[in-house]
Amino acid sequence: MEIWDRYVIVENAFKLHEGTIVAFLECPPGKLDTPLKLTDEEGRSWIMEMYLFTTSSFEGYKKREAEEARNVFQYLLKPVGHEEKPLPGTRLLVSKIK
Numbered sequence: 001m002e003i004w005d006r007y008v009i010v011e012n013a014f015k016l017h018e019g020t021i022v023a024f025l026e027c028p029p030g031k032l033d034t035p036l037k038l039t040d041e042e043g044r045s046w047i048m049e050m051y052l053f054t055t056s057s058f059e060g061y062k063k064r065e066a067e068e069a070r071n072v073f074q075y076l077l078k079p080v081g082h083e084e085k086p087l088p089g090t091r092l093l094v095s096k097i098k
Contacts, residue, residue, distance in 0.1 A: 008038065008092050011072055013085040021077040021085045022052065024067070025092075031073050038077070038092040045080040047097065052076055 011024040023046075036048040052074040055061045064074070077086070086092060 006094055008032075008094055010086045010088050010090045010092065012088050013077070015085050019079055019083055021046065021079065023075050023077050023086060024072055025075055026070070026072050028071060030071055031068075032075075032094065034075070035097050037080075037095045037097050038086070039095065040086060040090055040092055044082055044084060044086075046077040046086065046092075047080060048094075049076045049078055 007028075009026040011026055013021050013023040015021055031051060032048070034048050034050050038046045038048055053064060054074065055064050067073075079085075
């Protein structure tokens with residue numbers, strides 16, 4: 001990864017049941033392979049578990065395609081040691097899971 005590739009920006013995030021989060025992340029280098037660790041400036045972390053492509057209509061499909069053309073991808077996240085979702089506009093450091 002290049003220096004500018006080490007961060008993603010949260011466009012939006014939604015909490016689901018049992019603490020799982022669906023997040024729309026702007027990824028400058030393109031779609032990222034999972035799993036990865038994401039950390040905010042306050043030290044909170046999430047595990048990026050998997051890439052998602054969900055939609056309920058043809059219009060939704062076209063919208064998702066347009067988002068991905070802008071390098072915005074949908075991922076399933078799991079918080080580590082907390083229950084918060086990342087807030088829109090937050091920059092998250094991307095790192096490999098050790």
